[in-house]
Amino acid sequence: MKKKEITIISHSRNEMIDITAQVRRAVSDMSLLNGSITLYVPHTTAAVTINEHADPSVQQDIILALNRISPVLKEFRHLEGNSDSHLKSSLIGCSQEVIIENGNLFLGTWQGIFFCEFDGPRTRHLYIFCH
Amino acid sequence: MKKKEITIISHSRNEMIDITAQVRRAVSDMSLLNGSITLYVPHTTAAVTINEHADPSVQQDIILALNRISPVLKEFRHLEGNSDSHLKSSLIGCSQEVIIENGNLFLGTWQGIFFCEFDGPRTRHLYIFCH
Protein backbone atom coordinates (compact mmCIF):
# COMPACT_ATOMS: atom_id res chain seq x y z
CA MET A 1 0.00 0.00 0.00
CA LYS A 2 1.19 3.48 -0.84
CA LYS A 3 1.70 5.64 2.24
CA LYS A 4 1.99 9.39 2.84
CA GLU A 5 2.77 11.13 6.10
CA ILE A 6 1.32 14.49 7.10
CA THR A 7 2.85 16.55 9.91
CA ILE A 8 0.49 18.61 12.06
CA ILE A 9 1.47 21.24 14.60
CA SER A 10 -1.18 21.93 17.23
CA HIS A 11 -1.30 25.06 19.38
CA SER A 12 -3.80 24.24 22.16
CA ARG A 13 -4.55 21.32 24.47
CA ASN A 14 -7.77 20.65 22.53
CA GLU A 15 -8.07 21.67 18.90
CA MET A 16 -9.71 20.58 15.66
CA ILE A 17 -7.37 21.25 12.72
CA ASP A 18 -8.76 21.23 9.19
CA ILE A 19 -6.52 18.95 7.11
CA THR A 20 -8.81 18.60 4.07
CA ALA A 21 -6.43 20.48 1.74
CA GLN A 22 -3.42 18.46 2.91
CA VAL A 23 -5.28 15.18 2.38
CA ARG A 24 -6.44 16.32 -1.07
CA ARG A 25 -2.84 17.16 -2.01
CA ALA A 26 -1.57 13.81 -0.78
CA VAL A 27 -4.19 11.94 -2.83
CA SER A 28 -3.16 13.94 -5.88
CA ASP A 29 0.53 13.14 -5.20
CA MET A 30 -0.34 9.44 -4.96
CA SER A 31 -2.19 9.64 -8.31
CA LEU A 32 -5.20 7.80 -6.90
CA LEU A 33 -8.23 8.15 -9.17
CA ASN A 34 -10.83 5.75 -7.76
CA GLY A 35 -10.76 3.74 -4.56
CA SER A 36 -10.38 4.69 -0.94
CA ILE A 37 -7.82 5.88 1.56
CA THR A 38 -7.45 5.24 5.26
CA LEU A 39 -6.40 8.13 7.46
CA TYR A 40 -4.55 6.78 10.48
CA VAL A 41 -3.50 8.62 13.65
CA PRO A 42 -0.69 6.76 15.48
CA HIS A 43 -1.28 8.69 18.73
CA THR A 44 -3.40 7.75 21.76
CA THR A 45 -4.51 11.28 22.70
CA ALA A 46 -5.58 12.48 19.26
CA ALA A 47 -8.14 11.43 16.65
CA VAL A 48 -9.48 12.09 13.16
CA THR A 49 -13.05 12.96 12.18
CA ILE A 50 -15.20 14.42 9.42
CA ASN A 51 -17.49 17.35 10.25
CA GLU A 52 -18.55 20.81 9.09
CA HIS A 53 -15.70 23.05 7.97
CA ALA A 54 -17.67 26.08 6.73
CA ASP A 55 -18.16 27.80 10.11
CA PRO A 56 -15.19 27.58 12.51
CA SER A 57 -17.54 28.07 15.47
CA VAL A 58 -18.74 24.47 14.97
CA GLN A 59 -15.26 23.20 15.78
CA GLN A 60 -15.09 25.44 18.87
CA ASP A 61 -18.50 24.22 20.02
CA ILE A 62 -17.52 20.58 19.54
CA ILE A 63 -14.37 21.09 21.62
CA LEU A 64 -16.36 22.92 24.31
CA ALA A 65 -18.92 20.13 24.53
CA LEU A 66 -16.31 17.36 24.40
CA ASN A 67 -14.50 18.92 27.38
CA ARG A 68 -17.79 18.82 29.27
CA ILE A 69 -18.33 15.15 28.31
CA SER A 70 -14.79 14.07 29.16
CA PRO A 71 -13.42 16.33 31.91
CA VAL A 72 -10.32 15.68 33.99
CA LEU A 73 -11.69 13.59 36.87
CA LYS A 74 -10.04 13.61 40.28
CA GLU A 75 -10.48 9.82 40.45
CA PHE A 76 -8.14 9.27 37.46
CA ARG A 77 -5.09 7.14 38.34
CA HIS A 78 -2.94 7.54 35.22
CA LEU A 79 -0.11 9.79 36.40
CA GLU A 80 0.26 11.80 33.20
CA GLY A 81 -3.04 13.54 33.93
CA ASN A 82 -4.40 13.07 30.43
CA SER A 83 -6.89 10.22 30.76
CA ASP A 84 -9.60 12.60 29.52
CA SER A 85 -7.55 12.90 26.31
CA HIS A 86 -7.25 9.12 25.93
CA LEU A 87 -11.02 8.74 26.27
CA LYS A 88 -11.69 11.48 23.70
CA SER A 89 -9.39 9.64 21.30
CA SER A 90 -11.46 6.44 21.55
CA LEU A 91 -14.78 8.32 21.40
CA ILE A 92 -13.88 10.04 18.12
CA GLY A 93 -11.58 7.31 16.76
CA CYS A 94 -8.05 7.14 15.39
CA SER A 95 -8.89 6.20 11.80
CA GLN A 96 -11.21 7.30 9.04
CA GLU A 97 -11.83 5.92 5.57
CA VAL A 98 -12.36 8.41 2.76
CA ILE A 99 -13.67 7.44 -0.68
CA ILE A 100 -11.85 8.77 -3.75
CA GLU A 101 -13.88 9.31 -6.92
CA ASN A 102 -12.35 10.63 -10.14
CA GLY A 103 -9.34 11.82 -8.18
CA ASN A 104 -11.46 13.83 -5.72
CA LEU A 105 -12.26 13.27 -2.05
CA PHE A 106 -15.87 12.06 -1.86
CA LEU A 107 -17.19 14.43 0.82
CA GLY A 108 -20.56 16.07 1.41
CA THR A 109 -21.00 19.79 0.69
CA TRP A 110 -20.25 20.88 4.26
CA GLN A 111 -17.79 18.14 5.18
CA GLY A 112 -14.11 18.63 5.90
CA ILE A 113 -11.51 16.35 7.49
CA PHE A 114 -10.18 17.28 10.93
CA PHE A 115 -7.20 16.17 12.95
CA CYS A 116 -8.34 16.29 16.59
CA GLU A 117 -5.72 17.25 19.15
CA PHE A 118 -6.65 16.35 22.72
CA ASP A 119 -3.30 16.75 24.51
CA GLY A 120 -1.45 19.55 22.76
CA PRO A 121 0.29 21.64 21.88
CA ARG A 122 2.44 19.05 20.07
CA THR A 123 3.87 18.05 16.72
CA ARG A 124 1.79 15.17 15.42
CA HIS A 125 1.65 12.79 12.46
CA LEU A 126 -1.14 11.34 10.39
CA TYR A 127 -0.69 8.61 7.79
CA ILE A 128 -2.62 8.24 4.56
CA PHE A 129 -2.78 4.73 3.14
CA CYS A 130 -4.02 4.18 -0.36
CA HIS A 131 -6.05 1.00 -1.00
CA MET B 1 -15.84 1.36 -7.08
CA LYS B 2 -19.49 0.57 -7.53
CA LYS B 3 -21.75 3.03 -5.73
CA LYS B 4 -25.40 2.95 -4.62
CA GLU B 5 -27.37 5.77 -3.05
CA ILE B 6 -30.07 5.26 -0.45
CA THR B 7 -32.59 7.99 0.38
CA ILE B 8 -33.78 8.25 3.97
CA ILE B 9 -36.64 10.40 5.26
CA SER B 10 -36.46 11.19 8.96
CA HIS B 11 -39.40 12.36 11.05
CA SER B 12 -37.86 13.65 14.29
CA ARG B 13 -34.91 15.81 15.32
CA ASN B 14 -33.17 12.69 16.70
CA GLU B 15 -33.95 9.27 15.31
CA MET B 16 -32.32 5.91 14.61
CA ILE B 17 -33.66 4.44 11.37
CA ASP B 18 -33.09 0.76 10.62
CA ILE B 19 -31.65 0.54 7.08
CA THR B 20 -30.50 -3.09 7.22
CA ALA B 21 -33.01 -4.27 4.60
CA GLN B 22 -32.13 -1.40 2.23
CA VAL B 23 -28.41 -2.14 2.55
CA ARG B 24 -29.03 -5.85 1.98
CA ARG B 25 -31.01 -5.06 -1.17
CA ALA B 26 -28.28 -2.72 -2.46
CA VAL B 27 -25.62 -5.40 -1.95
CA SER B 28 -27.79 -7.87 -3.85
CA ASP B 29 -28.27 -5.32 -6.68
CA MET B 30 -24.50 -4.82 -6.87
CA SER B 31 -24.00 -8.62 -7.08
CA LEU B 32 -21.29 -8.54 -4.42
CA LEU B 33 -20.55 -12.03 -3.09
CA ASN B 34 -17.47 -11.65 -0.92
CA GLY B 35 -15.67 -8.51 0.18
CA SER B 36 -16.76 -5.42 2.04
CA ILE B 37 -18.79 -2.28 1.62
CA THR B 38 -18.39 1.17 3.10
CA LEU B 39 -21.51 2.99 4.20
CA TYR B 40 -20.93 6.73 3.95
CA VAL B 41 -23.07 9.58 5.28
CA PRO B 42 -22.30 12.88 3.48
CA HIS B 43 -23.99 14.97 6.20
CA THR B 44 -22.45 16.68 9.25
CA THR B 45 -25.42 16.26 11.60
CA ALA B 46 -26.12 12.57 10.96
CA ALA B 47 -24.23 9.30 11.37
CA VAL B 48 -24.33 5.55 10.78
CA THR B 49 -23.93 2.79 13.37
CA ILE B 50 -24.54 -0.89 14.04
CA ASN B 51 -26.54 -1.87 17.11
CA GLU B 52 -29.40 -4.05 18.31
CA HIS B 53 -32.44 -4.04 16.06
CA ALA B 54 -34.61 -6.64 17.81
CA ASP B 55 -36.14 -4.36 20.46
CA PRO B 56 -36.99 -0.80 19.29
CA SER B 57 -36.71 0.45 22.87
CA VAL B 58 -32.92 0.12 22.58
CA GLN B 59 -32.92 2.78 19.86
CA GLN B 60 -35.14 5.05 21.96
CA ASP B 61 -32.88 4.60 24.99
CA ILE B 62 -29.76 5.36 22.94
CA ILE B 63 -31.33 8.59 21.64
CA LEU B 64 -32.44 9.54 25.17
CA ALA B 65 -28.97 8.99 26.58
CA LEU B 66 -27.22 10.71 23.65
CA ASN B 67 -29.36 13.83 24.21
CA ARG B 68 -28.20 13.84 27.81
CA ILE B 69 -24.55 13.46 26.73
CA SER B 70 -24.73 16.14 24.05
CA PRO B 71 -27.38 18.71 25.02
CA VAL B 72 -27.85 22.14 23.45
CA LEU B 73 -25.47 24.31 25.50
CA LYS B 74 -26.11 28.01 25.97
CA GLU B 75 -22.40 28.67 25.37
CA PHE B 76 -22.60 27.39 21.76
CA ARG B 77 -21.64 30.05 19.20
CA HIS B 78 -22.67 28.38 15.94
CA LEU B 79 -25.77 30.34 14.90
CA GLU B 80 -27.71 27.42 13.44
CA GLY B 81 -28.27 26.08 16.96
CA ASN B 82 -27.29 22.53 16.08
CA SER B 83 -23.79 22.14 17.48
CA ASP B 84 -25.09 19.29 19.65
CA SER B 85 -26.01 17.50 16.39
CA HIS B 86 -22.54 18.06 14.91
CA LEU B 87 -20.92 16.57 18.02
CA LYS B 88 -23.23 13.53 17.95
CA SER B 89 -22.22 12.97 14.33
CA SER B 90 -18.51 12.79 15.25
CA LEU B 91 -19.17 10.67 18.36
CA ILE B 92 -21.03 7.99 16.37
CA GLY B 93 -19.19 8.49 13.06
CA CYS B 94 -20.19 9.11 9.45
CA SER B 95 -18.95 5.83 7.98
CA GLN B 96 -19.15 2.12 8.69
CA GLU B 97 -17.57 -0.85 6.97
CA VAL B 98 -19.68 -3.98 6.61
CA ILE B 99 -18.26 -7.36 5.57
CA ILE B 100 -20.06 -9.33 2.84
CA GLU B 101 -19.82 -13.13 2.96
CA ASN B 102 -21.50 -15.37 0.39
CA GLY B 103 -23.68 -12.45 -0.67
CA ASN B 104 -24.91 -11.80 2.88
CA LEU B 105 -24.19 -8.96 5.30
CA PHE B 106 -21.86 -10.34 7.98
CA LEU B 107 -23.70 -9.18 11.11
CA GLY B 108 -24.12 -10.65 14.58
CA THR B 109 -27.44 -12.21 15.58
CA TRP B 110 -28.81 -9.02 17.14
CA GLN B 111 -27.07 -6.48 14.90
CA GLY B 112 -28.78 -4.17 12.45
CA ILE B 113 -27.55 -1.08 10.58
CA PHE B 114 -28.93 2.31 11.59
CA PHE B 115 -28.92 5.71 9.96
CA CYS B 116 -28.74 8.21 12.82
CA GLU B 117 -30.58 11.49 12.32
CA PHE B 118 -29.49 14.24 14.71
CA ASP B 119 -31.02 17.34 13.10
CA GLY B 120 -34.24 16.22 11.45
CA PRO B 121 -36.77 15.93 10.15
CA ARG B 122 -35.03 15.95 6.75
CA THR B 123 -34.48 14.00 3.55
CA ARG B 124 -31.04 12.41 3.76
CA HIS B 125 -28.69 10.30 1.66
CA LEU B 126 -26.35 7.44 2.41
CA TYR B 127 -23.88 5.99 -0.08
CA ILE B 128 -22.82 2.38 -0.32
CA PHE B 129 -19.41 1.77 -1.90
CA CYS B 130 -18.41 -1.71 -2.92
CA HIS B 131 -14.72 -2.63 -2.48
Next chain:
Amino acid sequence: MKKKEITIISHSRNEMIDITAQVRRAVSDMSLLNGSITLYVPHTTAAVTINEHADPSVQQDIILALNRISPVLKEFRHLEGNSDSHLKSSLIGCSQEVIIENGNLFLGTWQGIFFCEFDGPRTRHLYIFCH
Protein backbone atom coordinates in the same frame (compact mmCIF):
# COMPACT_ATOMS: atom_id res chain seq x y z
CA MET C 1 -11.69 -12.69 2.26
CA LYS C 2 -9.70 -14.72 4.74
CA LYS C 3 -11.28 -14.78 8.19
CA LYS C 4 -10.01 -15.63 11.68
CA GLU C 5 -12.03 -15.81 14.87
CA ILE C 6 -10.69 -14.82 18.27
CA THR C 7 -12.45 -15.88 21.49
CA ILE C 8 -12.37 -13.47 24.40
CA ILE C 9 -13.45 -14.19 27.97
CA SER C 10 -14.35 -11.10 29.99
CA HIS C 11 -14.50 -11.02 33.78
CA SER C 12 -16.31 -7.76 34.61
CA ARG C 13 -19.34 -5.85 33.37
CA ASN C 14 -17.03 -3.20 31.86
CA GLU C 15 -13.52 -4.13 30.81
CA MET C 16 -10.88 -3.26 28.21
CA ILE C 17 -8.99 -6.39 27.17
CA ASP C 18 -5.69 -6.04 25.32
CA ILE C 19 -5.88 -8.29 22.23
CA THR C 20 -2.85 -6.91 20.38
CA ALA C 21 -0.85 -10.13 20.68
CA GLN C 22 -3.79 -12.27 19.53
CA VAL C 23 -4.37 -10.02 16.49
CA ARG C 24 -0.65 -10.10 15.67
CA ARG C 25 -0.66 -13.90 15.82
CA ALA C 26 -3.74 -14.10 13.58
CA VAL C 27 -2.11 -11.84 10.97
CA SER C 28 0.96 -14.04 11.04
CA ASP C 29 -1.22 -17.17 10.64
CA MET C 30 -2.95 -15.57 7.64
CA SER C 31 0.47 -14.78 6.07
CA LEU C 32 -0.57 -11.21 5.32
CA LEU C 33 2.45 -9.04 4.50
CA ASN C 34 1.00 -5.75 3.25
CA GLY C 35 -2.57 -4.53 3.25
CA SER C 36 -5.16 -4.10 5.94
CA ILE C 37 -7.42 -6.05 8.22
CA THR C 38 -10.84 -5.27 9.63
CA LEU C 39 -11.53 -6.22 13.22
CA TYR C 40 -15.25 -6.87 13.65
CA VAL C 41 -17.24 -7.34 16.86
CA PRO C 42 -20.57 -9.14 16.19
CA HIS C 43 -22.04 -8.06 19.56
CA THR C 44 -24.21 -5.04 20.40
CA THR C 45 -22.87 -4.42 23.91
CA ALA C 46 -19.16 -4.61 23.13
CA ALA C 47 -16.72 -2.69 20.93
CA VAL C 48 -13.14 -2.52 19.66
CA THR C 49 -10.73 0.41 19.96
CA ILE C 50 -7.08 1.39 19.79
CA ASN C 51 -5.54 3.21 22.76
CA GLU C 52 -2.55 3.24 25.10
CA HIS C 53 -1.49 -0.17 26.35
CA ALA C 54 1.64 0.75 28.30
CA ASP C 55 -0.05 1.81 31.55
CA PRO C 56 -3.09 -0.30 32.59
CA SER C 57 -4.44 2.65 34.62
CA VAL C 58 -5.40 4.32 31.32
CA GLN C 59 -7.84 1.50 30.61
CA GLN C 60 -9.29 1.76 34.12
CA ASP C 61 -9.68 5.53 33.78
CA ILE C 62 -11.40 5.18 30.40
CA ILE C 63 -13.89 2.67 31.87
CA LEU C 64 -14.48 4.94 34.89
CA ALA C 65 -15.17 7.96 32.69
CA LEU C 66 -17.31 5.99 30.21
CA ASN C 67 -19.52 4.80 33.08
CA ARG C 68 -20.01 8.44 34.06
CA ILE C 69 -20.86 9.40 30.45
CA SER C 70 -23.25 6.51 29.89
CA PRO C 71 -24.80 5.53 33.25
CA VAL C 72 -27.83 3.30 33.74
CA LEU C 73 -30.73 5.80 33.50
CA LYS C 74 -34.01 5.16 35.29
CA GLU C 75 -35.86 6.36 32.16
CA PHE C 76 -34.50 3.43 30.07
CA ARG C 77 -37.27 1.22 28.69
CA HIS C 78 -35.28 -1.74 27.33
CA LEU C 79 -36.08 -4.51 29.80
CA GLU C 80 -32.66 -6.14 29.80
CA GLY C 81 -31.28 -3.16 31.74
CA ASN C 82 -28.25 -2.75 29.51
CA SER C 83 -29.08 0.25 27.32
CA ASP C 84 -26.00 2.00 28.73
CA SER C 85 -23.95 -0.89 27.26
CA HIS C 86 -25.60 -0.53 23.84
CA LEU C 87 -24.80 3.18 23.77
CA LYS C 88 -21.17 2.58 24.76
CA SER C 89 -20.92 0.11 21.88
CA SER C 90 -22.00 2.74 19.35
CA LEU C 91 -19.84 5.47 20.92
CA ILE C 92 -16.66 3.38 20.64
CA GLY C 93 -17.67 1.38 17.55
CA CYS C 94 -17.84 -2.29 16.62
CA SER C 95 -15.15 -2.30 13.94
CA GLN C 96 -11.59 -1.08 13.45
CA GLU C 97 -9.30 -1.19 10.45
CA VAL C 98 -5.63 -1.93 11.10
CA ILE C 99 -2.91 -1.46 8.49
CA ILE C 100 -0.38 -4.26 7.96
CA GLU C 101 3.11 -3.32 6.79
CA ASN C 102 5.83 -5.90 6.17
CA GLY C 103 3.83 -8.43 8.15
CA ASN C 104 3.56 -6.15 11.20
CA LEU C 105 0.59 -4.29 12.68
CA PHE C 106 1.05 -0.61 11.85
CA LEU C 107 0.51 0.91 15.30
CA GLY C 108 1.96 3.94 17.06
CA THR C 109 4.52 3.46 19.84
CA TRP C 110 1.94 3.50 22.64
CA GLN C 111 -0.97 1.95 20.76
CA GLY C 112 -2.54 -1.41 21.47
CA ILE C 113 -5.81 -2.98 20.34
CA PHE C 114 -8.57 -3.48 22.91
CA PHE C 115 -11.73 -5.51 22.96
CA CYS C 116 -14.21 -3.46 25.02
CA GLU C 117 -16.68 -5.42 27.14
CA PHE C 118 -19.67 -3.39 28.27
CA ASP C 119 -22.04 -6.11 29.50
CA GLY C 120 -19.88 -8.88 30.91
CA PRO C 121 -18.73 -11.18 32.17
CA ARG C 122 -19.26 -13.20 28.99
CA THR C 123 -17.55 -15.27 26.34
CA ARG C 124 -17.20 -13.10 23.24
CA HIS C 125 -15.96 -13.32 19.66
CA LEU C 126 -14.07 -10.99 17.39
CA TYR C 127 -13.47 -11.60 13.70
CA ILE C 128 -10.42 -10.59 11.71
CA PHE C 129 -10.95 -10.13 7.99
CA CYS C 130 -7.99 -9.83 5.68
CA HIS C 131 -8.37 -7.47 2.69
